Amino acid sequence: MIIKEYEKKGLLLNIAFAEAADDPQTVGFRGRLALVEGEIADDAGNRKPPHIVMEQTTLLSKGDKLVFLSGSLDRLEDLPALIEMYKGDFAADMLAILYVVNITAAMQVEIEGINFALIPMREGVAWNELMDEGGLDKLDLKKLPSGEKVVTVYESLSDFKPKGEKVTLEEALSRTADITRVERGAL
DSSP: OOHHHHHTTTTTEEEEEEESSSSSEEEEEEEEEEEEOBBBTTTTOOOOOEEEEEEEEEEEEETEEEEEEEEEEEOOGGGHHHHHGGGGGGEEEEEEEEEETTTTEEEEEEETTTEEEEEEEEEHHHHHHHHHHHTTHHHHTSSOHHHHHHHHHHHHHTTOOOOEEEEOOHHHHTTOOOOOOOOOOOO
C-alpha cells in the first residue's frame, strides 16, 4: 500500500483524502505530492517544506505499485524530479496524465517505459479535466466513497488516447514558454 507509505514519509501534502477503495489493496489519493523533499530541519528528522511539488495530484495504487498518476506541474522541467522520486513504484502499465502550465502544445514522452501524456493547462482543475476526458459527470461520482471515485475515473480512462506527437524529453523541454498559472479566487 504504497500511498500509505508516502503518507507516513510526509510526501503527501494538503491531503483531500488517502483512502482505500472497495478492494483494500487499492488506495486512491488526491492532494499535493512532494517531488523534491526539503532538507532535514532538526535533530528529530523533521523536514523543511518540499522544494518542488505537483499540484492537484490524483494517485491510484494497487498493492505496492502506482497504476494511475495525474496532476499539474507548473514547469515541465520538474518532470524528471517526479520520475526520479517515484519511478520504482510505477506499475509497468501505469496511466500517466500530466497537466503542464508551461508547455505550448499537447505531446507525449516515454520515460522509464511509461508514456506520459502532457497536456497544456494554465487554469482549471486537473480532476475536472480527467472527469471530462473520461466522459463522467459529477453525478456519476456523487455517492461513491472517495477511494472509489478515483477508481471510477481511472476505469473511465481505460480507452484514453493521448493527443500530440511522441517526442523525447529533450524535445519536449524545447517546447516550453514563459507561461505562468492563472490563479482565480475571491477578490
